[in-house]
Amino acid sequence: MKNISSPPLNECHTLKKNLIINRLHILFNAIAIIALFYYRATTLLHIIKTNEIPLLPYVVVCFSEIVLTFIWILRRPARWRPVKRTVYPERLPEDDKLPPVDVFICTADPSKEPAFGVMNTVVSAMALDYPADKLAVYLSDDGGSYVTLDAMREAWKFGKWWVPFCKKYNLKIRCPQAYFQSGGNEIGAEEIEIKKRYDEFKENLEKNSINASGSASRDHPPTIEVMNQEDMPFLVYVAREKRPAHPHHFKGGALNVLLRVSAMISNAPYFLVLDCDHYCNDPTSARQAMCFYFDSSISQNLAWVQFPQKFHNTSQHDIYGSRLHAIWREGLGLDGIKGPSIYGCNFYMSREAIYGTEKIHKDVDLNQLKKSFGSSNEFIKSIYKSYKPNVSRGEKVSDALQKEIQLLASCTYDRDTEWGKKVGYAYFSVVEDSITSLDLHCKGWISVFVDPSRPCFLGSATTNLNDMLVQQTRWAFGLMQIGLSKYCPLLYGIGRMSIFQSLAYTAHCIGDTLYVFPFYGLGFIPQICLLHNIPLYPKVSDPFFIVFAFIFLASLLKHAQEVLSYGDSFMEVLYELRAWMMKSTSSCLYATLNAVLDRIGLHEADFSLTNKAGDDEQARLFEKGLYDFQVSPLLLVPCCSLYILNLVSFIIGLVVIIRSQKGNEMFIQAFIPFFVIIVNYQWLDGMIFRKDKGRISPSVTLLSTAISSIILPFGYLFLIY
Numbered sequence: 001m002k003n004i005s006s007p008p009l010n011e012c013h014t015l016k017k018n019l020i021i022n023r024l025h026i027l028f029n030a031i032a033i034i035a036l037f038y039y040r041a042t043t044l045l046h047i048i049k050t051n052e053i054p055l056l057p058y059v060v061v062c063f064s065e066i067v068l069t070f071i072w073i074l075r076r077p078a079r080w081r082p083v084k085r086t087v088y089p090e091r092l093p094e095d096d097k098l099p100p101v102d103v104f105i106c107t108a109d110p111s112k113e114p115a116f117g118v119m120n121t122v123v124s125a126m127a128l129d130y131p132a133d134k135l136a137v138y139l140s141d142d143g144g145s146y147v148t149l150d151a152m153r154e155a156w157k158f159g160k161w162w163v164p165f166c167k168k169y170n171l172k173i174r175c176p177q178a179y180f181q182s183g184g185n186e187i188g189a190e191e192i193e194i195k196k197r198y199d200e201f202k203e204n205l206e207k208n209s210i211n212a213s214g215s216a217s218r219d220h221p222p223t224i225e226v227m228n229q230e231d232m233p234f235l236v237y238v239a240r241e242k243r244p245a246h247p248h249h250f251k252g253g254a255l256n257v258l259l260r261v262s263a264m265i266s267n268a269p270y271f272l273v274l275d276c277d278h279y280c281n282d283p284t285s286a287r288q289a290m291c292f293y294f295d296s297s298i299s300q301n302l303a304w305v306q307f308p309q310k311f312h313n314t315s316q317h318d319i320y321g322s323r324l325h326a327i328w329r330e331g332l333g334l335d336g337i338k339g340p341s342i343y344g345c346n347f348y349m350s351r352e353a354i355y356g357t358e359k360i361h362k363d364v365d366l367n368q369l370k371k372s373f374g375s376s377n378e379f380i381k382s383i384y385k386s387y388k389p390n391v392s393r394g395e396k397v398s399d400a401l402q403k404e405i406q407l408l409a410s411c412t413y414d415r416d417t418e419w420g421k422k423v424g425y426a427y428f429s430v431v432e433d434s435i436t437s438l439d440l441h442c443k444g445w446i447s448v449f450v451d452p453s454r455p456c457f458l459g460s461a462t463t464n465l466n467d468m469l470v471q472q473t474r475w476a477f478g479l480m481q482i483g484l485s486k487y488c489p490l491l492y493g494i495g496r497m498s499i500f501q502s503l504a505y506t507a508h509c510i511g512d513t514l515y516v517f518p519f520y521g522l523g524f525i526p527q528i529c530l531l532h533n534i535p536l537y538p539k540v541s542d543p544f545f546i547v548f549a550f551i552f553l554a555s556l557l558k559h560a561q562e563v564l565s566y567g568d569s570f571m572e573v574l575y576e577l578r579a580w581m582m583k584s585t586s587s588c589l590y591a592t593l594n595a596v597l598d599r600i601g602l603h604e605a606d607f608s609l610t611n612k613a614g615d616d617e618q619a620r621l622f623e624k625g626l627y628d629f630q631v632s633p634l635l636l637v638p639c640c641s642l643y644i645l646n647l648v649s650f651i652i653g654l655v656v657i658i659r660s661q662k663g664n665e666m667f668i669q670a671f672i673p674f675f676v677i678i679v680n681y682q683w684l685d686g687m688i689f690r691k692d693k694g695r696i697s698p699s700v701t702l703l704s705t706a707i708s709s710i711i712l713p714f715g716y717l718f719l720i721y
């Protein structure tokens, strides 16, 4: 029964309009797909009987359509029941009843992740609107760089001024850089004083950063420094031990060390994970998350509260799709079916969930626990709710504790334990977030997705094509690693989660990458056949033409509807379409190849950091909405070749059609390359018309022309079968 005196802390609204549109689209599109396969099956039988046209290209096109349909089915659950959450943090209990919160921030290399940006994130987290004595901020420095450690000390010094200032004036923007860039608040003398200290802080860090390049190492002992003062959140610098001979498991490994170290110092039951560039934009995020952890109807099973990644450096032309809105739109849908996966950062997580300790009782055998959690007795004590850490605010860390922490941050601590398997972040894939959330969801935990109009966190998006494709390749590779393993959610999910959820997870892991097959299948087979007057699609006068036309138009319109209903502009539809095509042709190709090599043990996973330092020339292109084609040729050539191939086959194809007067039969096949070259006009522009630094280099154009002029005639081989 609802208690009238206590109104709800959060509400979950079904997005009714979207729900209706989505389900109607599912219904009609499903009918059209059935009709399409009816057409394909009957025509295929006919071809086999009569040998009218070559079989192989026909089969490839059918296969591509089967893959597209499979992906389409996988992606429906995320559209079944889209919801939106609202929170009422003002209804939370008094501050003294709130649980402690730890903040984990990861950085790895000050030359790619400038210390000033990282420290802005650190300071913004210290200034969260949360009781200072319940907050602790940890920075993991995987580079073990003294540049970062020095910067931390500066941040601590500055934070002691900044945090009280924010709280006194209840500032809305608590990331210092963002605050001063926005022009401040005209608070007067006190603000002038703070500004002076901020300038000093900035100057010191910038001076310091000159030494950044080369300061990160893969071979260093653990270094941990606890900065501690009454009325301030803890600030802790953690550089875990790294040795070349020991695998360090990238960010997942770093987070597991933070989990252990923090257990000794603050041991908060909930923690927030941030990437070093994602500063806190809305200081109330912790309270927003508590609106769910205090909601007794879900808190029992609630593992994490996920906020979307939003970015402070996107231009009005999101040409690389780097705002990732497609992911957040799906997040709203996944929220309706037990919650979204972890999206890397910007989530509050329950320690109990990530440890998997909900079933552990006081009388469990200690040796058993050591097998799971490692050799530290002190750490094992910390997993019980009654444990109180040994550091008080304002006190120094004892030598014994310092020793214990060093042990917990050593590179061998994980060995022969369940860390990275059943405890903490999973090491299995470079996308530690997805594999960990899959495991948690399979164990019955749920998550929620909160996407408030004022973003809680703002990070730096990729602003050039190279970074975007490299990042997408890592994601696609990591997700494919999961997809090709025993964890493939389609099978692993059976009996562990609902069909809907496991389909959605499969979509998440392999859905995007699988597009590579239809992309290449439909990227040149219909085109080659066009040149030889071999029809693969129904004539315009054939009733089945309507089926193909419907599916094509409906998918474009559905995409447009999704983009617009999330509040984005019409241009965004085009930008997303282009980004998707580039990603599918290039990133997904390499990711799939690497994942297969990885599967047979011929490839070593790597984590190429995304650049967070801006480049003026690049920023200028991005602002203007011009693609920056200064990209590794390896990533460019597939896209260029496919583009040229479509361009050439469209032009020659038109001539062939006009000569043979087969417009009725060949319409769809001429339309496909036409659509490709119009939508992806930026490639033509980059190869031929642009003269600036960001254009496609002539060598890439030449190589791609060579490749497509080999494929076109050799494609004929396809036709003789």
Ligand SMILES: O=c1ccn([C@@H]2O[C@H](COP(=O)(O)OP(=O)(O)O[C@H]3O[C@H](CO)[C@@H](O)[C@H](O)[C@H]3O)[C@@H](O)[C@H]2O)c(=O)[nH]1
Residues within 6 Å of the ligand: 106, 107, 108, 109, 113, 140, 142, 249, 250, 251, 254, 274, 275, 276, 277, 343, 344, 345, 430, 431, 432, 433, 471, 474, 475, 478, 607, 608, 609, 610, 611
């Ligand atoms: O060995 C490593 C590698 C990375 N990081 C940190 O991991 C974070 C994410 O790395 P980034 O280079 O920014 O990659 P992105 O592709 O932008 O990260 C996205 O994708 C990752 C998974 O591939 C997720 O972990 C991230 O949260 C998500 O934002 C950064 O703070 C890094 O400092 C480490 O701490 N140790």
Ligand SMILES: [Mn+2]
Residues within 6 Å of the ligand: 275, 277, 459, 610
């Ligand atoms: Mn990032």
